Amino acid sequence: MASTLINGGDYSVLDMDNKAGYGGGVDDVYGEDSATEDQLVTPWTVSVASGYNLLRDPHHNKGLAFTEKERDAHYLRGLLPPAVLTQELQEKRLMHNLRQYEVPLHRYTAMMDLQERNERLFYKLLIDNVEELLPVVYTPTVGEACQKYGSIFRRPQGLYISLKEKGKILEVLKNWPERNIQVIVVTDGERILGLGDLGCQGMGIPVGKLSLYTALGGLRPSACLPITIDVGTNNEKLLNDEFYIGLRHKRATGQEYAELLEEFMTAVKQNYGEKVLIQFEDFANHNAFELLSRYSSSHLVFNDDIQGTASVVLAGLISALKLVGGKLADHNFLFLGAGEAGTGIAELIALEISKQTKTPVEETRKKIWLVDSKGLIVKSRIGSLQHFKRPWAHEHEPVKELLDAVKAIKPTVLIGSSGVGKTFTKEVVEAMASLNEKPLILALSNPTSQSECTAEEAYTWSKGRAIFASGSPFDPVNYEGKVFVPGQANNAYIFPGFGLGLIISGAIRVHDDMLLAASEALAAQVSEENYEKGLIYPPFTNIRKISAHIAANVAAKVYELGLASHLPRPKDLVKYAESCMYSPLYRSYR
Numbered sequence: 390m391a392s393t394l395i396n397g398g399d400y401s402v403l404d405m406d407n408k409a410g411y412g413g414g415v416d417d418v419y420g421e422d423s424a425t426e427d428q429l430v431t432p433w434t435v436s437v438a439s440g441y442n443l444l445r446d447p448h449h450n451k452g453l454a455f456t457e458k459e460r461d462a463h464y465l466r467g468l469l470p471p472a473v474l475t476q477e478l479q480e481k482r483l484m485h486n487l488r489q490y491e492v493p494l495h496r497y498t499a500m501m502d503l504q505e506r507n508e509r510l511f512y513k514l515l516i517d518n519v520e521e522l523l524p525v526v527y528t529p530t531v532g533e534a535c536q537k538y539g540s541i542f543r544r545p546q547g548l549y550i551s552l553k554e555k556g557k558i559l560e561v562l563k564n565w566p567e568r569n570i571q572v573i574v575v576t577d578g579e580r581i582l583g584l585g586d587l588g589c590q591g592m593g594i595p596v597g598k599l600s601l602y603t604a605l606g607g608l609r610p611s612a613c614l615p616i617t618i619d620v621g622t623n624n625e626k627l628l629n630d631e632f633y634i635g636l637r638h639k640r641a642t643g644q645e646y647a648e649l650l651e652e653f654m655t656a657v658k659q660n661y662g663e664k665v666l667i668q669f670e671d672f673a674n675h676n677a678f679e680l681l682s683r684y685s686s687s688h689l690v691f692n693d694d695i696q697g698t699a700s701v702v703l704a705g706l707i708s709a710l711k712l713v714g715g716k717l718a719d720h721n722f723l724f725l726g727a728g729e730a731g732t733g734i735a736e737l738i739a740l741e742i743s744k745q746t747k748t749p750v751e752e753t754r755k756k757i758w759l760v761d762s763k764g765l766i767v768k769s770r771i772g773s774l775q776h777f778k779r780p781w782a783h784e785h786e787p788v789k790e791l792l793d794a795v796k797a798i799k800p801t802v803l804i805g806s807s808g809v810g811k812t813f814t815k816e817v818v819e820a821m822a823s824l825n826e827k828p829l830i831l832a833l834s835n836p837t838s839q840s841e842c843t844a845e846e847a848y849t850w851s852k853g854r855a856i857f858a859s860g861s862p863f864d865p866v867n868y869e870g871k872v873f874v875p876g877q878a879n880n881a882y883i884f885p886g887f888g889l890g891l892i893i894s895g896a897i898r899v900h901d902d903m904l905l906a907a908s909e910a911l912a913a914q915v916s917e918e919n920y921e922k923g924l925i926y927p928p929f930t931n932i933r934k935i936s937a938h939i940a941a942n943v944a945a946k947v948y949e950l951g952l953a954s955h956l957p958r959p960k961d962l963v964k965y966a967e968s969c970m971y972s973p974l975y976r977s978y979r
C-alpha cells in the first residue's frame with residue numbers, strides 16, 4: 390500500500406510487475422473502525438485551505454510565489470501584494486536577510502519563523518545552503534537556542550508529553566495533526582549536547598534533528614514527529630527562570646520515570662504501528678542504555694548518541710586509514726569520555742575489528758582504552774564502574790590524567806567524547822604528535838564551547854600533522870601558509886540516511902550490522918579530492934546523495950538479515966532511495 394512508502398516512491402525500480410505488492414490490508418489510520426464503544430476517537434476532518442488560512446498554513450503557503458491563477462482560484466486576491474516571485478528569488482531574498490544577522494541566535498529564530506510560515510521554502514534554503522545553515526538549525530546554535538528556549542519561545546513545535554499526561558499519552562498522540570508518522574525523535578532533555586540538563590527546553594534538539602531528517606535524508610516533514618518528555622529538571626537555573634516552559638520540579642526517577650516511558654512506548658506502537666522509527670536523543674546515559682536495551686526487541690528503536698555516533702566515527706576511521714595507513718586492527722584507541730558516545734563508538738570499532746580479523750570481540754576490545762572523570766578505566770576499578778564501562782576495564786595500573794594515559798597507552802587515535810571543552814591541551818596534542826607521524830584526533834563534543842580542542846589548536850600544536858575532525862564545525866585553518874580543512878564528525882551524516890534505509894525497507898528491528906553498513910557507505914563517499922585536503926568525511930554539500938547511498942546499504946542489510954517487511958526488494962536500492970526523497974519545490978494548486 391502506497392501509504393507505507395515515502396512520497397509514493399518510484400515503482401519502476403521495483404523488481405515486480407504487480408504494483409500492489411507492498412503490504413496489503415486496509416489502513417484504519419484514525420483508529421475509528423477498530424475503536425470499541427468506550428474508546429474515544431478524534432473526529433478528524435479534512436478540509437481544503439484557501440484565502441487567509443492558506444497563507445497561514447505553513448505546509449501549503451507559498452507567499453509571493455502564488456501564481457496569478459492560484460490567487461484567483463484560492464481567494465488570495467488582495468491578501469498579497471501584486472508581485473509574483475519565483476521560489477528561487479524568495480530563497481535569494483531570505484538568504485540575503487539571514488546573512489545580515491550577526492548574532493547566530495537571530496538566524497536561528499529567523500529560520501524557525503520561516504519553518505512555521507513556509508515549510509517548503511525553509512527546506513529549499515536548508516537543502517541548497519546546507520553547509521551554511523547546518524550550524525544555524527543544528528550544532529552549535531541549536532544548543533544556545535535550547536538554553537534560551539523559554540525566552541525565544543514563539544509557536545510551539547513538536548509534541549510535549551509531561552508527567553501531567555500520565556495515563557493519557559495515547560490521547561495526546563492523537564492530538565498531533567498528522568497520522569502517518571514514520572520517524573519520532575524523542576528526548577527527555579537530560580543531556581542536551583554537552584550542555585547538561587535543559588529539561589523541557591531540549592525540544593530544540595528533536596525539532597532540529599527532524600529538520601535534518603527531511604533536508605539531509607529526504608523524509609517528508611509530515612512523517613516526522615519531534616517529542617519532548619518532561620519529567621522535570623534538576624537544572625536549578627531553569628527551575629528559577631520565570632520564563633522556563635517545563636514542569637517546575639526535580640526530575641522524576643525510578644518507577645515513576647519507567648512507567649511514563651513504558652506508557653509512551655506502548656502508545657506510540659499502538660498509534661503508529663510497529664514500523665515507526667523511534668530515535669532516542671540526548672537522554673542521560675543512566676537511562677539511555679537501559680531504554681535502548683529494553684525496547685530494542687519490541688520496537689524499531691535507535692539511539693543516535695550511542696549508535697549513530699558510533700557509525701559516523703567508524704566511517705571516519707575507515708577513511709582515515711587511507712591517510713594514516715594500516716588496518717583498523719593495527720591502531721590503538723584512547724577515548725576521553727566513557728559514556729554513550731565513547732562506549733558506543735568503542736563497541737562498534739571492536740565489532741568491526743572482530744569481523745575483519747575473525748577474533749572474538751572480547752579480544753579486540755583490548756585495543757581500546759577509555760578515560761572517564763576519574764581517570765583511565767582499569768580492572769581495579771571494576772567494582773564501582775557502570776555496566777557499560779565494565780567491558781573496557783583492562784589490566785593496567787591506575788592513571789588519573791589524560792596526558793599520562795596518552796603516554797602510557799600510546800594511542801594512534803584520540804577521541805574526545807567527554808562533553809568538556811579544552812581538555813585536549815597543548816601537552817596532550819603534542820604528546821600525540823610525538824607518538825605518531827599523523828595523529829588522528831577527533832574532538833566530538835558539542836557544541837563548539839565543549840569541543841575538546843579547536844581545529845586551530847589541533848593543527849598548530851601538532852605542527853600541521855594532525856588529522857582532525859570535530860562534532861561542531863570549525864572554519865579552515867591557515868597554518869604556515871597551508872590551508873587545513875577540518876571535517877565534521879557528527880552523527881548528522883548517518884541518522885538521516887540510516888533512518889531512510891530502515892523505512893524504505895520496512896525494517897522491523899535495528900541490528901548492529903546495519904550500523905556497520907552505514908559506516909562503510911559513508912566512508913566510500915570520501916573522494917580522492919577530499920583526502921588530498923586531509924578530510925575524512927565528504928562535504929555536507931552532497932549529503933542527499935550520501936544519504937541515498939547510506940540508505941541503500943542499510944536497506945540491503947535489512948533485506949539480507951530477513952528484517953525487511955517491504956517486499957519484494959527493489960532492484961536498485963540507491964535509485965529507489967533517491968526516488969523516495971522529499972522535494973521542497975512548490976507544487977501547483979488546481
Ligand SMILES: NC(=O)C1=CN([C@@H]2O[C@H](COP(=O)(O)OP(=O)(O)OC[C@H]3O[C@@H](n4cnc5c(N)ncnc54)[C@H](OP(=O)(O)O)[C@@H]3O)[C@@H](O)[C@H]2O)C=CC1
Pocket residue numbers: 580581582583584673674693694695698701725726727728729730731760761762763805806807808809812833834835836839859860861878879880881
Ligand atoms: N559528534 C557527535 O556526533 C556527537 C557528539 N556527542 C557529544 O559527546 C559528548 C558526550 O556525550 P555522551 O557520551 O552522550 O555523554 P555521557 O554523559 O554519556 O558521557 C560523558 C563521559 O565523559 C566523562 N567526563 C566528563 N567530564 C570529564 C572530564 N573532565 N574528564 C574526563 N572524562 C570526563 C564522563 O565521566 P563519568 O562517567 O565519570 O561521569 C562520561 O564518561 C557531548 O558533548 C555530546 O554533545 C554525543 C553524541 C554525538
Ligand SMILES: CC(=O)C(=O)O
Pocket residue numbers: 528581582583671693694834835860879880881
Ligand atoms: C550530535 C549529537 O547528537 C550530540 O551532540 O548529542
Ligand SMILES: [Mg+2]
Pocket residue numbers: 582670671693694
Ligand atoms: Mg545527541
